[in-house]
Amino acid sequence: MARYAALLRAVNVGVNKLAMADLRRVVTDLGHTDVKTYLQSGNVVFTSPPARAETLAEGIANRLADELGLRVPVLVRDGDELAAVAAASPYAGRQDDHTRVLVVFLSAAPAAARVRELAVPPGETMEYEVIGREAHLHFPAGGYGRTKFTAAYLEKKLGVVATARNLRSVLALRDLTAG
Template structure:
């Protein structure tokens, strides 16, 4: 049985309201084991014998729609993938403040042309690295909350669904999904 992390987009942060107890119940009822949520923002760690991340995401999306009446995009990463993200941040050694580091998880790898055209809005100091289905973000002059280089901006410019987590959450989720 492998460990997975489901990342719900826009849950309890200005979007759909989903109780974590409901989320644990839904994921458990889908036949997954050792289901745990992290924080209140739609992070679920679970064990499953299903090895298809898209099928896992689709099942959770359908359960949320059927039982809660909400349309919520779900992105799934394996425990191994999350460990690679947590160990592969190109900005981690440059920044002591974890609130200035984030990762945007993408539903699919964006088109090369969209990545090549991606630019930080004028006047902002943000570093980013697109690596497959993740965008590593570094806000050296301040927080994500004051920037225009946001999850919505990335979705628009890259043409894919995204959900962003802070560095502390990424590391905690990797730890929770470790064997």
């Protein structure tokens, strides 16, 4: 058995309302066990036999669409991947405020040419680094709430689905999927 975290994009912001009890029920009904949600923003941790992350994500996304009419992208990472993402954060040790350090989870590693073309919008003060299927962001002078360098911006520029979590959430999800 393996522990996984499913990260839903754009849940409980705007029009995509989802009760965490419904999310837990959907994931449980798919046959996963030890299902727990984290916060109200579309994070669900569960245990399942080892499977491809894409297969797990597709199952959850399809069930949400079929049962609740909610069509949102779902990305899945296993516990080892979340531990590696947290360890790879180039900004974690440089910022005490974990809400100013974010990880944007990507559906696939973006093309190298697209990563080379990626740039911080004019007038913004932030740093970023794309490592595999994640973009690590650091907002030393402000937060994610006012930036144009959002998950939607990264989706457009990198050509992949993206969803962001602050480092505090990434660390919590890592801990919830550990061992």
